[in-house]
Amino acid sequence: MIAKTAVVGSGYMGGGIAQVLALAGRDVVLADVSAELASGNRERIIGEARAHAARGIFPPDAAERIADRVAAAPSIEDAVADVDFVEEAVPEVVEIKHQTLARISDACRPDALIGSNTSTISIGTLAEAVGGPERFLGVHFSNPAPFIPGVEVIPHAGTRPDAATRVVELLRECGKVGVPIADVTGFVLNRLQYALFGEAARLVEEGVATPEAIDLIARTTFGFRLPFFGPFAIADIAGLDVYEFCYQSLHGAYPDRFSAPGILTEHVERGEKGMKTGGGFLATPPERAGELAAYRDEAYAELTSLLQRLGEAPVDY
Known part of the structure; x- marks a missing residue:
């Protein structure tokens, strides 16, 4: 079991990750470029937890639990010396991450797992600076870490097989959903997010x-x-043949930006048009259409009620 942890980089993301780990009953040691910064950020995340608890979005005793579980270390080396898992959360600059990961891997136990919260840098590239790279992998939380459930878990080519399994289990015990994916630049989340933003x-x-x-x-x-x-799931429900037709329309107007993915065309050519045929990207059979529609309608009604309760987001255009 992963019981003792360290977070190197105690800013907004690192502090949020420390909160997640502490609230799941893990001991956490924070480290940063100075002891003063780590100590100050420890106090900050305790104060944040108290405010979140007052709003009802953290447990009532969250501040006390985090204060009891989180310590600030005088250095990176002190923070990682005797832990089971280290999460690196320093700025998204290869040189800074390389320097930090080298220090972490030199100072921590040989059996300690090391994760990086990088959002786009290839894990294989970062592994070049890690001593014992077989214990290193990406563990990419989303912002804000305490409230977004999904976490990308990214082994590189040399990561030992059990590392991702152990991290996914730790995340599950923290109330998160760890999703193992392959090591490519941008991973899944940001490739999708930036594709949407680009269009x-x-x-x-x-x-x-x-x-x-x-x-x-x-x-x-x-x-x-x-x-x-x-x-x-959305494509299978709509019909993959419908998607293929829409891609044809888009390709006619924007040939440089849209063309039907080969995997979509292959499904349609095999007659696998989604839920209506019982096969597509998923395997939901047509007889579950009523059940799925009932779930969908209730889910959307509940989301509408939530948005009405919360009101408009404080964003100015």
């Missing part, structure tokens, strides 16, 4: 819609589905 920016550049209008459409249409269904 949104082009729509503004072309005068099709304002940023406000695009955000409104995204939030109130397909974005409404995404908390419950991922892109492959």
Whole structure:
């Protein structure tokens, strides 16, 4: 079991990760470029926990639990000397991460796992600086770490097989969803996120819609589905033949930007058109259509009620 942990980089992301680990009953040692910064950020995350508890979004005793579990170390070496797992969360600059990971791997136990919270840098590239790279992998939390459940778990080619399994189990015990994926630049989350942003920016550049209008459409249409269904489930429900036709239309208008993915065309050519045929990217059979529709309708109604309760986000356009 991973019981003792360290977080190197105690800023907003690192502090949030420390909160997650501490609230799951793990001992956490914070480290940063100075003992004073680590100590100050320890006090900050305790104060944040107290404020979150007052709002009802953290457990009532969260501040006390974090204060009891989180310590600030005088140095990186002191922080990682006797822990089971280290999470590196320093700025997204290869040189800084290389320097930090070298110090971590030199100072921690040979059996300690080392994770990096990088959002886009290849884990194989970062592993070049790690002593004992077989225990190193990406563990990419999203912002804000205490409240976003999904975490990308990214072994590189040399990561030993049990490392990802142990980290996924730790994340599960922290109430998170660890998802193992392959090591490529940008991973999954940011490749999807930046693809969406790129097309949104082009729509503004072309005068099709304002940023406000695009955000409104995204939030109130397909974005409404995404908390419950991922892109492959949505495509299977709509029909892969429908998707292929839409890609043909888009390709005719924007040939440099849209073309049907080969994997989509292959499914359609095999007659695998999604849920209506009982096969597509997923395997949901047609007889579950009623059950799925009932779930969908209840989920969307609940989300509508939540948004009405919360009101509009404080974003100015």
